[in-house]
Amino acid sequence: MTTVIYTAHDGTETIVEGTPGVSIMETALRNGVPGIVGECGGSMSCATCHVFVSDETAAIAGEMSELEDEMLDGTAVEREERSRLSCQIKLIEGETYRVTTPSEQV
Amino acid sequence: MAATANDATLIVGASQAGVQLAATLRELGDERPIVLVGDEPHAPYQRPPLSKAYLQGEITSDDLIFRTADWFAQHDVEVVTGETIAAIERHADGGGEAVTETGRRIPFARLALTTGAAPRRLDLPGIDLPGVHYLRTADDAAAIAEGLESARSLVVIGGGFIGLEVAASARKRGLAVTVLEAAPRLVGRVVSEQTSAFYLDAHRRRGIDVVLDARIAAIEGADAVSGVRLEDGTVILADVVLVGIGVVPRTELAEQLGLEVDGGIVVDAACRTSDPSIVAAGDCALMPNPYARGSLPRVRLESVHNALEQAKVAAATLMGDPHEYRTTPWFWSDQADIKLQIAGLSTGYDATVLRGDPDTEKFSVLYYRDGELLAADCVNQPLDFMAVRSALGRGATIPPEAAADTSVPLKKSVVEPAAPTLV
Numbered sequence: 001m002t003t004v005i006y007t008a009h010d011g012t013e014t015i016v017e018g019t020p021g022v023s024i025m026e027t028a029l030r031n032g033v034p035g036i037v038g039e040c041g042g043s044m045s046c047a048t049c050h051v052f053v054s055d056e057t058a059a060i061a062g063e064m065s066e067l068e069d070e071m072l073d074g075t076a077v078e079r080e081e082r083s084r085l086s087c088q089i090k091l092i093e094g095e096t097y098r099v100t101t102p103s104e105q106v
Numbered sequence: 107m108a109a110t111a112n113d114a115t116l117i118v119g120a121s122q123a124g125v126q127l128a129a130t131l132r133e134l135g136d137e138r139p140i141v142l143v144g145d146e147p148h149a150p151y152q153r154p155p156l157s158k159a160y161l162q163g164e165i166t167s168d169d170l171i172f173r174t175a176d177w178f179a180q181h182d183v184e185v186v187t188g189e190t191i192a193a194i195e196r197h198a199d200g201g202g203e204a205v206t207e208t209g210r211r212i213p214f215a216r217l218a219l220t221t222g223a224a225p226r227r228l229d230l231p232g233i234d235l236p237g238v239h240y241l242r243t244a245d246d247a248a249a250i251a252e253g254l255e256s257a258r259s260l261v262v263i264g265g266g267f268i269g270l271e272v273a274a275s276a277r278k279r280g281l282a283v284t285v286l287e288a289a290p291r292l293v294g295r296v297v298s299e300q301t302s303a304f305y306l307d308a309h310r311r312r313g314i315d316v317v318l319d320a321r322i323a324a325i326e327g328a329d330a331v332s333g334v335r336l337e338d339g340t341v342i343l344a345d346v347v348l349v350g351i352g353v354v355p356r357t358e359l360a361e362q363l364g365l366e367v368d369g370g371i372v373v374d375a376a377c378r379t380s381d382p383s384i385v386a387a388g389d390c391a392l393m394p395n396p397y398a399r400g401s402l403p404r405v406r407l408e409s410v411h412n413a414l415e416q417a418k419v420a421a422a423t424l425m426g427d428p429h430e431y432r433t434t435p436w437f438w439s440d441q442a443d444i445k446l447q448i449a450g451l452s453t454g455y456d457a458t459v460l461r462g463d464p465d466t467e468k469f470s471v472l473y474y475r476d477g478e479l480l481a482a483d484c485v486n487q488p489l490d491f492m493a494v495r496s497a498l499g500r501g502a503t504i505p506p507e508a509a510a511d512t513s514v515p516l517k518k519s520v521v522e523p524a525a526p527t528l529v
Contacts, residue, residue: 022169026169026172029172029173030171030172030173030174030177031174031176031177032129032173032177032180032181034133037414039410039411039414040154040410040438041152041154041155041172041410043154043155043158043159043438043440043445044445044488045438045440045445045447045488046411046436046438047488047492067445067488070488070489071488071492073489073492073517074488074489074491074492074493074495074496074517075492106433106499
C-alpha cells in the first residue's frame with residue numbers, strides 16, 4: 001500500500017491511499033485534500049502545491065530540479081529547508097509519505 | 107438530509123469552474139443536492155495538458171482527472187456526463203427545469219452556468235476533410251494524437267498559445283511543422299512585440315516554419331487532408347492540420363434565458379448574471395476586473411486560475427454571501443522547453459521594460475501604464491514571475507528604472523503600496 005499523510009497547518013490530518021506514479025499534488029487534488037491548489041496541473045508554473053516534507057519523505061522524494069528550486073523562492077508562505085513542490089514528488093509503491101501544507105498557497 | 111430534487115443546484119458545464127463551484131458549495135456547508143452536467147462523455151478532466159504532455163505521449167487520459175469518482179460520491183455531487191442541456195424553463199419562484207437533448211429532465215432551485223468556450227470555427231474550402239482538427243476536448247486530443255502517429259507533416263493554422271503548443275509538441279515528435287498566422291506577429295492578442303519576436307525566433311530555431319501575414323485559400327485533399335494552399339498559390343504539405351484560432355464563449359443557454367450577453371455572459375464582480383439568481387463563472391463569463399486598465403470595463407479570461415477563483419466567488423454568492431472577485435490574473439504556456447508565465451493583465455499599457463536578453467531564452471517584459479506596473483511576460487524566469495504576481499496581488503509596484511537591472515532580483519525592487527493616510 002502507498003500512503004500519503006497530509007497534515008494541514010492547523011494540525012488536521014488526512015490520510016489517503018495513493019497510486020504509484022501519481023504525484024502528491026495530484027493525489028491531494030483528486031481526493032479533495034485541502035491546502036494544496038495545484039492550478040497548473042503539475043507543470044511547475046504556479047507554485048501553489050508547496051508542502052513541507054518529513055525527513056523520511058525527503059529521503060525518498062527524489063532530487064529537486066533547478067526550476068523547482070526557483071519556483072520555491074516565490075511561494076505564498078516562505079520556503080523552509082524541507083520545502084518541496086508536491087507536484088514533483090511521484091509516489092513509489094509501498095512507501096508512506098508525510099507532508100504538512102502551509103497556511104496559504106496563493 | 108431531507109432534501110428533495112427541488113432543492114438542487116444545477117451546474118451546467120463539468121470542467122474546472124463547474125467542479126470547483128460544487129466543491130466550494132460543499133466546503134461552505136451546503137447540503138442540498140448538486141447536479142453537475144457535462145456534454146462530454148468523460149468525467150471532469152484537466153484540459154491544459156492536452157496540447158502539451160498528452161500530445162507528447164508523456165501522460166495518458168487517466169492522468170488528466172482531477173477528482174476521483176469517490177470524491178464526487180462522498181460529496182454527494184451527481185455528475186451527469188454526455189448530456190447536453192437543450193433548454194431551460196424557469197419557474198416563478200426562481201427555480202426551474204432543464205431538459206437535455208435526450209429528453210432527461212433536471213429540476214433545480216438554483217442555476218450556475220460554467221459552460222466554457224468552444225473553438226472558433228474556420229470557414230474555408232476543405233475544412234471538413236478528415237485530418238483537420240480543432241483542440242478543446244480530450245476526444246479532440248486523442249484524434250490529433252492518433253493522426254500524428256503516422257503523420258510526417260503538420261500545419262497549424264493560428265499562432266496563438268494552443269497552436270504553438272501543439273506545433274512544439276509535434277516538432278518534438280519529429281514532424282515537419284508549419285505555423286500559419288494571419289497577423290504580422292505571433293500571439294499578438296496577448297503579448298508585447300518583444301515577446302512575439304522572441305517566439306518567432308525560438309520556434310524557427312527549433313525547426314518550425316512560421317509564416318506571418320498568411321492568407322489561406324483552401325485546405326486541399328481528396329479523401330483526407332493533404333495540404334494547405336495559400337492565396338499566392340503555395341501549397342504546404344500536411345498530413346494533419348490543426349486549427350487554433352481562439353475560442354467562442356458558450357452563451358447559447360444564457361441567451362435563451364434572456365440574460366445579458368456581450369461576447370460572454372455578463373456578470374458582476376460577485377458572478378451574478380443580469381438575473382441575479384443565476385451565476386456564471388469561468389471562460390464563459392465577462393466580468394469587471396480591477397486589473398484591466400484602459401477602455402475595457404469587463405474582461406473575459408481563459409485560464410484555470412480564473413475559472414477556479416470565479417467559481418469560488420459564484421459559490422459564495424449562491425450561499426448568500428456575495429463578495430467581490432479580486433485576484434491577480436495569471437497564465438502559462440509551455441512550448442518545447444520554453445516556459446512562459448504571465449502575471450497581471452497588460453491591456454492598456456503605455457510602456458514596456460525589457461529585463462534580460464531574449465537571445466538567451468531567459469527574459470521578462472514588464473508592462474506599465476503611467477509608470478505603474480500592470481503585468482509581466484516571464485520567459486524561463488520563474489523568479490520574475492513570482493515577484494510580479496506577488497507584487498500585483500498586494501497592490502505594490504516595481505519602478506521601471508529598477509526593473510531592467512538584472513543584477514538585482516526583481517523581488518528586491520518591489521515598492522510596497524503607501525499606507526492609507528488620514529486626511
